[in-house]
Amino acid sequence: MKQTPDEQVIPVIILAGFLGSGKTTLLNHLLRHNNGQKIGVIVNDFGEANIDTLLVNRQTENTMELSGGCICCQVGDGDLEESLSMFAHPGSTTDVVIIExxxxxxxxxxxxxxxxxxxxxxxxxxxxYVVDAANLIDTIKDHEDIKQHIKAADLLILNKIDIASRNQLESSLKLLKELNSNTPIVQTSHGAIDSRLLFDQNPNEDKQLKLIAQSNDEHHKHLHDNFSSVNFHSNKPxxxxxxxNFIKNLPPEVYRxxxxxxxxxxxxxxxxIIHKVGNHISQHAEEWRSYExxxxxxxxxxxEIDTKLLNKRLAKCIDPSPDEIRADDMVDIMRLKGF
Incomplete structure (x- = not known):
């Protein structure tokens, strides 16, 4: 165990949750309502292009990114330790570090x-651990490992209750209590929670070590072993x-x-800014920053995404004659949820 006095030790909060559960939205809410806490943020995205970092950077400049893979597989790589040391070191003024x-x-x-x-x-x-109240039951049917993720949580955030039906909400609550009966559950929408719920978390370290020992014995495959990602970048409109048309005809293999x-x-x-989880789409417009x-x-x-095909389809979305685009061309986009 660490010997450093408690007052010099910076808590590191792990913000986790399945694809599209609302982690980045919750993190941005915390950054806007930080109760005077200086927060260091480390964002890890599965793809090479760290979209979440772009979205979080709107709220704080104290952000480090780890892209191109899952952070939980970086034991010994040093990337996480290097990022932590930027925020947590003797004399640091950081109050808390959040790893998304x-x-x-x-x-x-x-x-x-x-x-x-x-x-x-x-x-x-x-x-x-953030949970999507509207999709939890269906998601777990396809991804059983999420049950173990829920069991590992110290605080459960049941998010998106505004779009969940009564049956979905009741079923989600029942399942969460069955899987992790001793952990508090906070119900919310748009990730709006009181930051004091997080910054005061101080889990029992013996309990955490026991969970880790059990995990080491299981030798189970990681959930992300079955996943792949496609990253697309274009400076052209x-x-x-x-x-x-691309969004409307996404293959079913694309979950997020x-x-x-x-x-x-x-x-x-x-x-x-666009987000799509299953059939749910949200989008909104923002001004470009001066340095962007x-x-x-x-x-x-x-x-099992056909990455070559999806990249090819995205490349076809580049407009060959952007100067000829008319305002009417935005009609289909504006019909998508969010406008």
């Missing part, structure tokens, strides 16, 4: 990285009509899509 894990990370392995960290200025601040879209047409110069070069960055995550 990828949507298919293993919470127990993440706990292991923090509990066994050689950095004596950090301690495990707990695992906060996308065609609204072509991208709308998120990104920043650049259309570049008169009247729609802003960047469009307009471009589209998209990540699609799913099981």
């Amino acid at each position: 894990a990828s949507g298919i990370a293993e919470p127990v392995d993440l706990k292991k990285l923090i509990l066994y960290s050689p950095n004596k200025t950090v301690r495990l601040g707990g695992v906060v 996308l065609s609204p009509k072509r991208f709308s 899509l998120k990104g920043v879209i650049y259309y570049g047409m008169k009247g729609f110069e802003q960047k469009i 070069d307009p471009a589209s960055d998209i990540v699609a995550i799913g099981i």
